[in-house]
Amino acid sequence: MDAFLQQFQHLQIQHQDITSATDNFNDDNCIGRGGFGKVYKGELSHSKGRSTVAIKRLDPRHGQGIPEFLKEITTLSRYTHENLICLLGFCYQGDEMILVYEHASRGSLDHYLNNAHLTWLQRLKICLDAAEGLSYLHNPRETHQRLIHCDSVIVTVASGTPGYCDPQYAMTHTLTKESDVYSFGVVLFEVLCGRLCCTYSNGRVQQNLVRTWIKSYEEKKLNDVIFKDTAILPLDQSALEIFSDIAYRCLKESREDRPRMAEVVSELETAIGYQKQFQDLTIPLEEITLATNHFNVEKNYIGGGAFGKVYRGEVSLCKDRSMTAIKRIDPKYGQGIPKFLKEIMTLSCYRHENIVSLLGFCYQGDEMILVYEHVSRGSLDRYLDSPHLTWSRRLKICLDAAKGLRYLHDQRETHQRLIHYGVKSANILLDDQWNAKVSDVGLSIMDPADEQNSVIVTVAEGTPGYCDPQYAMTHTLTKKSDVYSFGVVLFEVLCGRLCYTLDSEDHVKEILMTTWIKRYEQNKLNDIIFKYPTIQPLNQSTLEIFSDIAYQCFKESGDDRPKMVEVVAVLERSLDLLSYQEFMGEWNKTNNVL
Structure with missing residues (x-):
């Protein structure tokens, strides 16, 4: 014992100094308690200066004897990291066994899980800090061995808090680094959901929420459990996906399937990056x-x-x-x-x-x-009858808008597919170069990629003339609902006018789609197609390709309508054909002149 005390003499603190700092262990200074004894707050001089400290007074009646006390001093004196609570000193005098730690002024995370003052960026940063602390313990350095936070490898009795304990331990009585990973996964979900993993009644566990959270993740229903408060900015979608994915992997039943803490750290850093990008969008x-x-x-x-x-x-x-x-x-x-x-x-x-x-x-x-x-020229509906829109420009605008919708409809690694459900010429904007951009995407509806059917909506904002007739009967929106609306836009561009007329009070008087479809089916498109003296008429072959794809978009059954990727392909072909014919026309003119 003398040799031990000599080795750690620089950490020894006199009992009278501790007594004075805690006002003789006055309960007014008690900041925590547990099976080991009580923790007090006080100001002390120690090996690193003078500061407010946390003073852990061990009660030998509750199981932590001299060997455990000495082991804690030996262990903590070797492990120094900014994300680990630091041992500042100890007192071993008479029957007293006291450990002195740095004081974390705000207390423990569990007190803040549902606190609206804790932004998502702060929540992610807290998780990253804790992960880095655990990663430090798990990864061997030259100066220390790796540690499992639960102390040992094969354990016959281990104190495990309900909800956090690795289920594999109950079967094997074996603790590994992956046991810590499981427990940390529970903490990640607590932070995500803004509540503790267990509910209690009369001091006993009433419900363990971990299985509920896992099920919500697997069913892609995290929105049902995620912490929400209108006082803080929401969690960025990409950050949410990365954060929830690594939390879920930590809870895998097989230890071999759980990530290492170093990987958890890396994933949390990525999630923070996305959230910072999101918050950087704020403008005063x-x-x-x-x-x-x-x-x-x-x-x-x-x-x-x-x-x-x-x-x-x-x-x-x-x-x-x-x-x-x-x-x-x-x-x-x-x-x-x-x-x-x-x-x-x-x-x-x-x-x-x-x-x-x-x-x-x-x-x-x-x-x-x-x-x-800012899209400088405004919306397409203002230019439908404009002579500035040549046929090549009209086709290019339609192709641009189709590409935008194709992007929304096709799932990528970075996003789920969307149903726009507001496609109309007023929501297609034109820039200085007449490039088209789809607007009002923010009010679109998520179309989960794993569902063949689509989204049932009881109330949807639909402009007369553009709304899929199937929606009126089924209240069901699909990607093909957007295809129908885009077909209306194609006919508006073809005919040079809106799909409806208004009366003197600006109420919709007539929907023109029935007339346009009838003219197509009767091969009388020439009666309705846009004409202007200074614009070269659309050649017949391009007209047939363009009008055919527009007509297909109107098929009564959504299954018979083309996908946006098909619409893009046809519009590209029609524009290429028109460009070739215009080129040949110019070439022939030049040759005739020569």
């Missing part, structure tokens, strides 16, 4: 107010709808200033916080040259504002 309200001249209707207003108003303004983005479209949500018109957050989540995951990009957002006080790229 002050900057938006200045950019819009305090939301000046006369100078900056460019459009609006049931959601509120859209303004034009120049804001700073990634050290550059860009002209943007600023959508100021008016909650009085039905788009509340959930819909606003959904639009941010959706648009932050979907990036494509033919999709209007979300550049930032503001969620400050009562303000809910979305900042999009």
